[in-house]
Amino acid sequence: MENKRVLIGMSGGIDSSISAILLKEQGYELVGLTLRTWDYITDSCMSKKTGCCSVEALYEAKDFCKKLGFEHYTLDVREQFNNHVIKNFVDEYLNGRTPNPCVVCNPFFKWDAVINKANELNCAYIATGHYSQIIKKDERYILQKGLDSNKDQSYFLWGLSQKHLSRTLFPLGDFTKDEVREIAKNHGFKLLAQKKESQEICFVQKGDYRDFLKERLPDLEQKLKGGNFVDSSGKILGQHKGYPFYTIGQRKGLEIAVGYPLYVQKIDSKTNTVVLGPREELYKKEMFVRNFNLIKYENIDNELEVYTKIRYRSESVLSRIKKENGLVKVEFYENVSSITPGQSAVFYQDKDVVGGGFIV
Numbered sequence: 001m002e003n004k005r006v007l008i009g010m011s012g013g014i015d016s017s018i019s020a021i022l023l024k025e026q027g028y029e030l031v032g033l034t035l036r037t038w039d040y041i042t043d044s045c046m047s048k049k050t051g052c053c054s055v056e057a058l059y060e061a062k063d064f065c066k067k068l069g070f071e072h073y074t075l076d077v078r079e080q081f082n083n084h085v086i087k088n089f090v091d092e093y094l095n096g097r098t099p100n101p102c103v104v105c106n107p108f109f110k111w112d113a114v115i116n117k118a119n120e121l122n123c124a125y126i127a128t129g130h131y132s133q134i135i136k137k138d139e140r141y142i143l144q145k146g147l148d149s150n151k152d153q154s155y156f157l158w159g160l161s162q163k164h165l166s167r168t169l170f171p172l173g174d175f176t177k178d179e180v181r182e183i184a185k186n187h188g189f190k191l192l193a194q195k196k197e198s199q200e201i202c203f204v205q206k207g208d209y210r211d212f213l214k215e216r217l218p219d220l221e222q223k224l225k226g227g228n229f230v231d232s233s234g235k236i237l238g239q240h241k242g243y244p245f246y247t248i249g250q251r252k253g254l255e256i257a258v259g260y261p262l263y264v265q266k267i268d269s270k271t272n273t274v275v276l277g278p279r280e281e282l283y284k285k286e287m288f289v290r291n292f293n294l295i296k297y298e299n300i301d302n303e304l305e306v307y308t309k310i311r312y313r314s315e316s317v318l319s320r321i322k323k324e325n326g327l328v329k330v331e332f333y334e335n336v337s338s339i340t341p342g343q344s345a346v347f348y349q350d351k352d353v354v355g356g357g358f359i360v
Contacts, residue, residue, distance in 0.1 A: 003124035005029045006169060009114060010072065012060030014195050015129030018180045019171040020068055021187055023127060031121055032065035032072035034058050035109060037081040038203045075117055077109055084108055086203060090216055093209070093244040096269035097342025100156070100358075101201055107159040115167055125169050132157055133173035133351075134165050141165035142296050143353040148176040155312050158346045158356025159293055210245045220244065227272030229256055232265065232281060240274050243267050249282055249338030263338075283335035289328040289345045289357035296354045306347040306354050308332070310339055316348055328357060
């Protein structure tokens with residue numbers, strides 16, 4: 001008899017909650033799991049810890065599981081999350097790169113840790129509320145874009161392995177966000193239907209990442225401010241506030257005037273230098289990618305034509321990829337702006353995710 005027991009990640013939000021409803025209606029036996037990764041305190045309620053990974057969200061998830069009639073567990077991974085995801089986030093900025101914390105978190109925590117717990121609880125599958133899809137073709141599990149192009153989250157999931165994908169269910173893959181909200185209303189969860197989207201980086205409480213870096217490393221600004229802004233020829237244009245506080249393509253906040261707009265072109269952590277230049281210098285036709293994870297194919301020996309996405313909200317660009325000296329070389333068919341080291345490059349063929357990696 002098929003094991004239809006599913007360990008579903010419950011965040012307390014609408015997506016995981018409606019995923020649970022859909023799976024339950026499809027006859028799956030559910031067990032809920034909430035990962036406790038990070039706590040933070042809001043200004044509006046200093047006595048409560050809130051947010052998508054918070055104590056408040058944990059209780060909301062537990063309560064929802066109780067309403068639907070299935071058991072709920074909590075897995076406290078705050079120490080591991082701090083040592084793995086947070087440390088990587090800080091280290092990447094210190095190395096002059098712009099990190100993707102969700103990409104780092106997903107395979108290590110939302111899959112490895114959850115699958116281990118699923119095995120312990122005799123669950124054949126795990127499920128999440130991601131807007132993506134999985135198909136099986138020629139004995140391979142292929143990650144695909146979600147139906148809702150505005151919510152598709154396949155970009156953040158390129159690090160998943162065949163083992164991960166073979167155990168995963170994405171109940172929301174062929175739904176739009178509006179349809180998910182309608183399902184919540186129809187099941188009597190009107191407040192849930194009105195819930196706002198969670199913030200992109202769960203551990204950046206307020207302001208932006210710069211404030212977070214300053215909190216983690218109180219002497220960072222003092223140590224690094226006064227480094228040079230230079231142009232592509234090396235001419236000094238002024239001084240900056242510390243290279244980790246800038247990212248490729250940035251224009252605002254430079255506080256430099258030369259008679260035309262300047263953009264961050266390159267960040268050199270070794271010399272504490274930030275290279276500025278005009279917009280046209282941001283455009284490039286090739287890049288390299290490290291830590292390549294191949295999903296659609298077992299291997300690629302020759303050049304492969306793909307559509308490449310270099311940031312979550314950017315359009316995919318027709319390109320060709322090939323392996324070269326342990327990396328993947330990407331050659332674009334048209335100029336691409338603001339290629340940012342540390343960000344993810346994800347390769348697509350139609351809806352299929354070919355694979356992905358980190359931009360060098």
